[in-house]
Structures are given as C-alpha cells and as structure tokens.
Amino acid sequence: MSVSPYLFWTLVALAAVFAGAFAATLSYALRQRVRMKLRPNFGKPPVPHVAIDVWDEIFRSTGLGPNRASEISFIGQAGALASINDTETWVLGALAKKARRIFEFGTATGRTTYVLARNAPDDAKIDTLTYLADGDDSYEFDANDPDAEKWRKIALGESRYDKFYYEDTPVAHKVAQHFGDSAKFDETPYAAQIDLIFVDGAHSYSYVKSDSTKALRMVAPGGYVLWHDYSPRCPGVFKALNELGRDLPLAHLKGTTLVAFRKPA
Numbered sequence: 434m435s436v437s438p439y440l441f442w443t444l445v446a447l448a449a450v451f452a453g454a455f456a457a458t459l460s461y462a463l464r465q466r467v468r469m470k471l472r473p474n475f476g477k478p479p480v481p482h483v484a485i486d487v488w489d490e491i492f493r494s495t496g497l498g499p500n501r502a503s504e505i506s507f508i509g510q511a512g513a514l515a516s517i518n519d520t521e522t523w524v525l526g527a528l529a530k531k532a533r534r535i536f537e538f539g540t541a542t543g544r545t546t547y548v549l550a551r552n553a554p555d556d557a558k559i560d561t562l563t564y565l566a567d568g569d570d571s572y573e574f575d576a577n578d579p580d581a582e583k584w585r586k587i588a589l590g591e592s593r594y595d596k597f598y599y600e601d602t603p604v605a606h607k608v609a610q611h612f613g614d615s616a617k618f619d620e621t622p623y624a625a626q627i628d629l630i631f632v633d634g635a636h637s638y639s640y641v642k643s644d645s646t647k648a649l650r651m652v653a654p655g656g657y658v659l660w661h662d663y664s665p666r667c668p669g670v671f672k673a674l675n676e677l678g679r680d681l682p683l684a685h686l687k688g689t690t691l692v693a694f695r696k697p698a
Contacts, residue, residue, distance in 0.1 A: 479678035480663065480685045480692055485520075488684050488693065491527050503527040506551045508544070516544050517633075517661060521689045525631060526552040528657055532628035536651060537561040538615055538644045539634035543597025549631070550604040562611040562618060564592035564635065575639040579668040588635035616640060620647040627651045633661040638669035645677060655698035663692045 486492045491503050505526030510519050517525065525545065529535060529552040540546055540563035550559050575581060599608050611618075615634050630648045634640060641660075648658045662670050663685055674692050677683060684693050 478685075479675040480683045482687050483684035484687050485524060485689075488686060489528075489695070491531070492524075502530075505530065505548075508548065508551075513544055514542055516542065518689070521661070521691055522548055524686065524689065524691060525549060525629075525659065528629050528659075529553045529557075532656075533557045534627045534653070535559040535629045535631075536623060536627045536648075537631045537633070538648065539563065539591070539632070540594070540597060540610065541591045541633075542594055543599045545631065545633070546597065546608055547599035547602060547604070549629075550599055550607045551602075553604075553607060557607055558609065559607050560609045560611060560623075562613065562615055562634070563594070564588060564614055565612050575637065578637040578639050579672065581637060584635065584637040584669060588637070588640070615647070616643050618647065620651050623651040625651070625653050628653055628656045630656070630658045631661070632658065636662060636667050636669050638672050641670050641673035645673060649681075649694075649696075652694075652696045654696055656696050658694045658696070660692045662690050664690050 486494045486499070491500065493500050495501075503523065505523060507519075507522060507526065510516060510522070522545075526548050529549045531554075533554055533556060535549050535553060535557060537546055537549065537559065540561045543561070546559060546561045550557070553559065578584065597610065599605050616639075630652055632641070632644050632648050634644055645658075645660070652658050660670065660674060663674050665671050674683065678692075681694055685691070686693055
C-alpha cells in the first residue's frame with residue numbers, strides 16, 4: 434500500500450512538531466529542576482542526605498531500634514504553630530541532653546525552646562532570640578532576597594508572641610529570652626562557647642546567611658549547629674545552605690528538614 438507524498442510529509446511535519454514540543458517541555462522541566470535544587474541536574478547535591486542513626490552516635494541503632502540514649506522528654510507536634518515536627522523534636526531533644534550552652538535563633542511560640550530546656554542538663558543555659566513584632570521598621574529588608582516581601586511578613590508574623598510556651602514551667606529558669614533583630618545581634622560574647630545552636634529565625638536568604646555566619650562563630654569545638662526548613666519551599670534557606678555546603682561538611686538528616694554541622698573538637 435503506497436502512501437501519498439502529501440500524507441507522508443504531513444506525518445513528518447507532525448512528528449517534528451511533537452518532537453520539538455517534547456524537547457522544549459523537557460528543557461523547561463530540567464531548567465526548573467536546576468532552579469529548585471540550585472545545582473546541576475546530575476551533579477552531587479551540596480548537602481547530602483544522611484541517615485540520622487549514621488550521623489551521630491547517640492542515635493545509633495541497637496538492632497532492636499533507636500538507642501535509649503536518645504530518649505527524650507517529648508511533646509508532640511499536633512496543634513503546634515511555627516514549629517518543628519516530631520522527628521525533628523527528637524533530634525534536637527536528644528542533642529540537648531549533652532549540651533550545657535544552647536542558643537536558638539527564632540523563639541516563635543517557645544515550644545522548641547521548651548523541648549531544649551526540658552531535655553538539657555540541670556545546669557544548662559538556653560539563650561533564645563526573637564524579633565520584636567512591632568519593630569518591623571528595623572527589619573533588615575533586602576529586596577534581592579527570593580520572595581523578599583513574603584518572607585518578611587512570615588518573619589514578623591512568627592515574632593508576634595510576647596508569652597512563650599516554656600514560661601511557668603519547672604525549666605523556665607534555664608531560659609534567657611532576648612529580643613531584637615538577629616542581623617544586629619552581637620555574637621562576640623558567645624564566640625566558641627555554645628554546644629548546640631538551632632537556626633530557625635527569619636527565612637529570607639540574607640538573614641539565613643547572617644545567622645549562619647554568627648552561629649559558626651559561636652559554636653564550641655565539638656558542638657553542633659542545626660538549621661530548620663531546608664527545602665525548595667523555603668528558597669532563602671535552601672540557597673544559603675547549598676552555598677554553605679560547598680565549604681562545610683553539612684548533612685541533611687533523612688526524614689527531616691534539618692541540616693546539621695558538627696564542629697571538629
């Protein structure tokens with residue numbers, strides 16, 4: 434059966450159109466993947482995934498389950514606002530058990546502060562810093578941050594609290610509450626003194642960069658720095674930590690949005 438030249442070239446033209454459309458769609462998808470992941474499609478991720486039980490000895494499995502050394506006093510995520518999930522709560526609570534100096538960028542409701550204080554040793558001190566909700570004029574607004582206005586509003590919204598979860602509890606005496614803009618915070622008195630630092634303040638790129646720089650100066654030898662919300666959904670956090678991961682051995686803990694760093698002893 435012969436095919437007319439007209440039908441043949443029509444089919445060729447349609448095939449070319451479909452091939453072009455497919456190539457354009459694939460190219461767009463790959464570009465979007467690069468944009469979201471902030472790295473080449475087939476390159477090694479700047480912050481590799483690491484299983485929690487591999488990352489630190491306190492979480493090592495006994496063969497029957499998690500090591501009981503990681504057991505914590507726990508309060509769940511249900512009903513919590515601006516907070517960490519249950520696995521992240523476990524990680525931070527377990528690390529707090531062996532930390533006598535703890536610093537938190539971003540108090541929000543104070544639930545995480547309470548978890549840290551509840552699990553830290555009796556003589557531990559937890560410093561936590563929150564932005565003043567009515568101090569939005571001093572916010573270090575950087576219009577070049579990804580979605581700058583969106584993340585500015587979120588930061589202000591999560592700083593509206595003037596009463597905190599840890600208050601009126603038996604561990605409240607461990608907590609020193611600080612108010613102010615972390616971009617203006619002077620970390621010098623804390624240099625190389627803090628055993629555990631949790632960075633969960635403003636999520637805009639410029640703030641994450643600033644808070645991270647300060648945290649890395651503050652952490653003591655052998656101490657830990659953890660960041661929250663490492664995800665493309667938080668582009669400022671994602672971009673800042675991907676950049677930092679090119680210079681430091683960061684780990685993205687599996688099953689969480691936590692990125693972790695342990696300073697050599």
